Amino acid sequence: MPSTTSLTSPTSYHLLTYGTLLGSNLFQTFLNGPISYTALPRAQFSTLQQAIFPPYFSLQTGNFWDALVPIAVILGTSLVNLVVLGPATTRVMRRRKHQETRDGKRYHDAGPQSAEMQRLNSSFTYLHSASSLSNLIGTGAIIFYGFVLAEKI
Numbered sequence: 001m002p003s004t005t006s007l008t009s010p011t012s013y014h015l016l017t018y019g020t021l022l023g024s025n026l027f028q029t030f031l032n033g034p035i036s037y038t039a040l041p042r043a044q045f046s047t048l049q050q051a052i053f054p055p056y057f058s059l060q061t062g063n064f065w066d067a068l069v070p071i072a073v074i075l076g077t078s079l080v081n082l083v084v085l086g087p088a089t090t091r092v093m094r095r096r097k098h099q100e101t102r103d104g105k106r107y108h109d110a111g112p113q114s115a116e117m118q119r120l121n122s123s124f125t126y127l128h129s130a131s132s133l134s135n136l137i138g139t140g141a142i143i144f145y146g147f148v149l150a151e152k153i
Contacts, residue, residue: 011153018149021060021074022142028056029139042108046093057082060138070145077138085131092127096120 006012032052036045060078096107096117103114107121 015149015153018142018146022146024056024059025135025139025142028052029135042106043097050090050093053086054082057086070141070148073141074138074145077134077141081131081134081138085127085134089124089127089131092120092124096124 033049036048040048057078061075061082099114099117099120100106103117105111105113107113107117113121
């Protein structure tokens with residue numbers, strides 16, 4: 001049974017915050033994202049991701065302000081996803097949807113695509129890959145920080 005002093009200890013809250021951060025990161029990266037991608041039609045998956053990413057990256061960004069290098073990496077990768085890569089990817093997805101209407105075919109349909117759709121597909125692939133890489137680097141930093149934290153407990 002924990003003592004009542006643990007209720008006022010910053011260490012307890014730091015550990016709970018870290019657990020929330022790691023759990024949400026692993027869930028989004030390895031469960032929610034891949035399962036949603038395979039279970040939902042592309043339009044619904046896109047809508048879901050657009051709704052999930054801002055609070056997800058905000059949670060990551062707001063979790064740690066006062067730690068060393070791994071925390072700076074977590075903050076940096078999350079902030080880049082929240083402010084730069086996430087919004088840019090969303091803009092490309094919206095432009096691609098409009099281009100589908102103009103072209104009369106979906107961005108993933110077989111056959112030749114218009115030059116604009118090819119450009120948009122290329123931009124999306126680049127931005128999504130950069131966002132995924134940034135997220136994986138952040139995940140590595142979160143796990144590394146978990147080991148740093150465990151040494152202090």
